[in-house]
Amino acid sequence: MSFEPSDRIASLPTGIFAELAAKKRAVAERGLSLIDLSVGSPDLPPAPFIRQVLAEAVLDGAKYEYTLSAIPGFAEAVASFYQRRYDVSIDPSREVVQLMGSQDGLAHLALALINPGDIVLVPDPGYPIYAASVQIAGGQLVPMPLRSEHGFLPQFDAIPVDVARRAKFMVLNFPGNPIATIAPPSFFEQAIAFAKRHNILIVHDFAYSELVFDGLRATSILAYPGAADVAIEFNSLSKTFNMAGCRIGYAVGNRQALSLLQQLKSHIDYGVFRPIQEAAIAALTADPVHLDEQVRIYERRRDTLVTGLRNADWQQVPNVHATMFIWAPIPSGFESSRAFSLDLLESSGVVVTPGDAFGREGEGYVRIALVQSEGLLAEAGQRIAAYLQRH
Ligand SMILES: Cc1ncc(COP(=O)(O)O)c(C=O)c1O
The missing domain is CATH 3.40.640.10 (Type I PLP-dependent aspartate aminotransferase-like (Major domain))
Structure with a gap:
């Protein structure tokens, strides 16, 4: 038996996220540890x-x-x-x-x-x-x-x-x-x-x-x-x-x-x-004092990653003042957001989301999520630096 999808389902895009997930699995199977900065799910527990x-x-x-x-x-x-x-x-x-x-x-x-x-x-x-x-x-x-x-x-x-x-x-x-x-x-x-x-x-x-x-x-x-x-x-x-x-x-x-x-x-x-x-x-x-502590955690993560990426000579990385995301223009010399993200993942194990996952205007950018510890974000910066140097 086979069931056809409705036109409604067929109209929905699946491409980029499915491609990223498949590539993540393949890279992990090769034994390279992943630093996943592609998801928007907080890694911290509730108070x-x-x-x-x-x-x-x-x-x-x-x-x-x-x-x-x-x-x-x-x-x-x-x-x-x-x-x-x-x-x-x-x-x-x-x-x-x-x-x-x-x-x-x-x-x-x-x-x-x-x-x-x-x-x-x-x-x-x-x-x-x-x-x-x-x-x-x-x-x-x-x-x-x-x-x-x-x-x-x-x-x-x-x-x-x-x-x-x-x-x-x-x-x-x-x-x-x-x-x-x-x-x-x-x-x-x-x-x-x-x-x-x-x-x-x-x-x-x-x-x-x-x-x-x-x-x-x-x-x-x-x-x-x-x-x-x-x-x-x-x-x-x-x-x-x-x-x-x-x-x-x-x-x-x-x-x-x-x-x-x-x-x-x-x-x-x-x-x-x-x-x-x-x-x-x-x-x-509750008293919102615990929210201030959380903001400080994200601020430190942001500082670690932005500093790490700029030291990697990725100068276009902006400083951000909110959310858990950095929206960065891709480094020069790469043909598209997707080509950069997939090659970065393949070579370094760092996972970022290609900007076109969020619409046509996202081409030329990647989204990097601050959802790992400061230590892992520092390591991500080092891996990206090594990758950009090789490129
Ligand atoms: C901008 C934005 N809106 C809404 C949501 C959905 O969040 P939730 O359904 O967990 O409230 C998300 C989740 O990542 C988000 O990034």
Whole structure:
């Protein structure tokens, strides 16, 4: 028997990540140890108090029923976190939707909002689910290029008016993956004005809201006047609290968009495991001092890797002030992002992600994730230096 994939599945790209995974296996089988800087999954554990709450709840046999939606206290915990961290007031009864990770919301939002053929504006390069979710829902993608000459910010005046008029929503992601830009206030104000003018929902992915270094802070889009009229924001416990495997996140902001997402989800899932929700409440309501320690860890990792790569004569490597990613132009003399990444992996065992995995505009770049210890990042720098010298 053979089963044909749906057109929907067939339209989704698999190429680069599958190629990278196969190459990783082949290199490891050859006996070369890998230093994997290609994944965006935190290697650090959640703080001990979070694991303690989770462990105790898991042992309670009464906590295994379907939760269906957020348990009492979760939405209030999100509202209190937003008030304390971003100075944003949220009505917990109507302005919070719990998610199985922000991916759940980002993946399903298009199905709740668009009809086949509707236009959605997505950043290019961008985190892959933005484009995939629109393709799954049968929408029409219009990329917003993020280029260095514009500080990696989308240019709204480059979007033709007839496209803007037909666009249902627009995805923004600051600080972003794969590009760690922190957008200035003027950008958010411009985005809100543009969205109001053309009746477009802004979908702001704020997954890296707390991984911001050097004394800087990221702002929630909801901190800007009028944002709740046009914006929904996705956030997550995955990176802030190292709870990526727990699968818990949330969306806040525009009530109508949230209610449509909630309505769709009520047909799809039965809620997050109660012990995980309890651990999330503990995380969101705790004194955020442990977040500062985490920021320091990422700062040191960033310093180690950026210094190591620049010493390797890879001068174009930028300093980054947020997220767990460095978005670096490939060294000169290589024909493409993919050729460089695959050859680097083959020769040195260091795994980075070719930029075109995130869209056409990513060609010429690689994404390097700070998801290993300082020691391994230093070794990665040395291996890359040796590789570039040989090349
Ligand atoms: C930019 C961005 N958004 C969303 C997610 C999804 O995170 P989660 O579903 O774990 O909340 C990720 C994960 O890597 C990400 O990098």
